[in-house]
Amino acid sequence: MSGGYDRDFLRARLELPSPSATTILLDYTHFSVRFRVARKLAAIVGVNISGRELSPLAREGTWHFDSRIPKEQQAGPDVYKNNAFDRGHLVRRLDPVWGDPATAKTANQETFVFTNAAPQVDDFNQGKELWVGLEDHVLGHADAYDAKLSVFTGPVLLDDDLPYRGVQVPRKFWKIAVWTNDAKLGAAGFVLDQSPLLGKVELKKAIDQRLLEGEPPPLGPYRTFQVPIAQIADLTGLSLSRLANVDRLVKGQRELGKEPKAIKLESAEQIRL
DSSP states (O other), X not given: OOOOOOTTSSSSOOOOOOOSSOOEEEEOSSEEEEEEXXXXXXXXXXXXXXXXXXXXXXXXXXXXXXXXXXXXXSOOGGGGTTSSEEEEESSOTTTTOBSSHHHHHHHHHXXXXXXXXXXXXXXXHHSOSGGGGHHHHHHTTSOTTTOEEEEEEEEOOOTTOEEETTEEEOSEEEEEEEEEETTEEEEEEEEEEOGGGGGGGTOHHHHHHHHHTTOOOOSOBTOEEEEOHHHXXXXXXXXXXXXXXXXXXXXXXXXXXXXXXXXXXXXXXXXXX
């Protein structure tokens, strides 16, 4: 395990955001995890993607604990046994798989660490929704010379997330893609909601009760929304002001005289870059 997220990967320095809650920084090949022990899950992961060097390695990896953290402090295999939960990669498996063959192979295997996983309902994790290809789509708009992205991803960790087998299950996930054009940063933020699918793991009754008590309804099962990055900051407690200032969705809406708001994506062509 070496290298980790590189703040100087793009042509404008970009630090890995840090949450206000206590986390442990774990570096892997081309990506890093800020791990929140109190939740047994990552608070945020950051990965550097070199589009011109990506290696299409097969899905070969074995899920494993990170030896730097006690096993009981990680959401391990017991969370995922005999239910509808998948081990959902936070850093997408192929994103850090670039460089020379040995480095790419190492990165591929390191994405299968439990600190890079979160419980995601199988319909959500295996679906063909836009979430799967966001990085690919944004890479096409990145600087033509660099073809590079830095991507931050994480679960929305709320105090009232429902408990399941010793882990509070996140209802929403977020992603921010960042790139440079002419050495200037651009960014786009996205949110998915798996709340409507949690009935597959016997959590539906609790969710229905919360809706009766006035909690806002979910965004929609495994649908992708592009959202103002400032909203992600509000959801997560992360300091994202620099990225919010270069948010392409907000810039485009304000140029049209509109208030910034989330948009539901039905196709990649709707993404505001």
